[in-house]
Amino acid sequence: MNSISTFLADAVAFIWGPPLLILLLGGGLFLLVYSRFLPFRYLRHAVNILRGKYDDPDDPGEISHFQALSGALAATIGMGNISGVALAIAAGGPGAMFWMWMSAFVGMATKYFTCTLAVQFRGKDSEGELQGGPMYVIREALGKKWMPLAIFFCVAGFFGATPVFQTNQMVAVFKNVVLIPAGIESSFTVNLTIGIVIATLVAVVILGGIKRIGNVASKLVPFMVILFVLSVLSIMITNPAEIIPSFMFIIEDAFTAKAVLGGAVGAVIVEGAKRAAFSNEAGIGMAPLMHGAAKTKEPVREGLVAMLGPTIDTIIICTMTGICILITGVWNSGEADGIVMTASAFEVGLPGVGPIVLMICVMVFAITTIFGLAYYGQKCLSFIIGARYGKYFYYWYIALVLVGSVASLTDVVNLVFVAYGLMAFPTMISTVILAPKVMQATKKYFSEVYKS
Structure with a gap:
């Protein structure tokens, strides 16, 4: 097991090196400039699309714009936003938060391009159903000679779409919140029992397919976002003098790295970019799988809706988590488990009720993420072996929920980071190549179709 752990840790360090960071951050910055900062110029229009102003039930696709964004957010607003932020601060210091913000800003442009392409170049699976996602974009837009890149994405996606971290x-x-205070000792049996309950809930939803996942996500996502934001605002209100210093500390540490890494600013940037990718998945290629199922004839509209994702999950939710951890002072406690650190912050900020509120948020965040990832993994496997057999992925996935209840956290996180890093290469390469196609569609949309 030690050799596997070492291999995964080395693989993360190798994959998340300068080439990938240049591809994600540099590629995202290129797309932002190339689009003339479009994501920031049409936010109002994006919200109107999300509200259903342009919905047409007769358009091709399976779910509405709102359900598509909810489904994508369900898969991204999860433990990466609660536990992941704490882990980023523990490993890279408060400055990692700043680089998460920067990654999110360029990630808005990346999401616009990747998700516009997901609708623009939808293709049919082996059963004739319309599908979207990086592998279909590569096949339909770049041709068969690029198919190895599409397969590569799907193989990495198969391993990246795992519920193990969320379940863990x-x-x-x-x-920590229920059993230990009640005097119930942790054991393999206890963990597995909790895992069985989670697996049962997951099975009920994901076996109903994308429409059920979209329906459940569209109901749970708004609830979980509002509950979490109100909870953190309550903590901020009770510590008003710490808010501005915390933000200043984040900015200062981003360029000095004195808090944890002793001046290694490059390491702080890596940690921030890595956690941002885990949080909002911009450039990774997961979200286009969900947005590609949206009911629309206008690819640009789905791209505009998709670009709201990084704003919500990283700029808002991750910032809330980070500020909560900083203003309560638990960030330098030495705690290595992200969720325990965040729970400590809630206990300090909201004595008595804090951990219970966090537990509710965590359960909803994590379970909705598990729903979304199941759909992603199933689409990846279906592309490789055919839709008829790809549906069996769900049973494999449910079994992984049980594995997650008793697994090692470090190895699981590293496996996901390896898979996410590998997925980014085919996604970003194909997106940069096809960026002119997106801009052609963009110019046509805003000159012929656009209505505010």
Whole structure:
């Protein structure tokens, strides 16, 4: 097991090196400039699309714009936003938050391009159903000679779409908030029992397919975002003098790295970019799988809706988590478990009720993420072996929920980071190549179709 752990840790360090960071951050910055900062110029229009102003039930696709964004957010607003932020601060210091913000800003442009392409170049699976996502974009727009790149994405996606991390942290927070205070000792049997309950809930939703996932996500996502934001605002209100210094500390540490890494600013940037990718998945290629199922004839509209994702999950939710951890002072406690650190912050900020509120948030965040990732993994496997057999992925996925309830957190996180890093290469390469196609569609949309 030690050799596997070492291999995964080395693989993360190698994959998340300068080439990938240049591809994600540099590629995102290129797309932002190339689009003439479009994501920031049409936010109002994007919100109107999200509200359903342009919905047409007869358009091709399976779910509405709102359900598509909710489904994508369900898969991104998860433990990466609660546990992941704490881990980023623990490993890279408060300055990692700043680089998460920067990654999110360029990520808005990346999401616009990747998700516009996901609708613009939808293709049919082996059963004739319309599908979207990086692998279909590569096949339909770049041709068969690029198919190895599409397969590569799907193989990495198969391993990246795992519920193990989410389940692991759900079990951890339930034990810390409910079982340990009740005097119930942690054990393999206890963890597995919790895992069985989670697996049952997951099975009920994901076996109903994308429409059920979209329906459940569209109901749970707004609830979980509002509950979490109100909770953190309550903590901020009770510590008003710490808010501005915390933001200033983040900015200062981003360029000095004195808090944790002793001046290694490059390491702070890596940690921030890595956690941002885990949080909002911009450039990774997961979200286009969900947005590609949206009911629309206008690819640009779905791209505009998709670009709201990084704003919500990283700029808002991750910032809330980070500020909560900083103003309560638990960030330098030495705690290595992200969810335990965040729980400590909630206990300090909201004595008595804080951990319970966090547990509710965590359970909803994590379970909705598990729903979304299941759809992603199933689409990746279906592309490789055919839709008829790809549906069996769900049973494999449900079994992984059980594995997650008793697994090692470090190895799981590293495996996901390896897969995410590998997925980014085919996604960003194909997106940069096809960027002119997106701009052609953009110019046509805003000159012929656009209505505010």
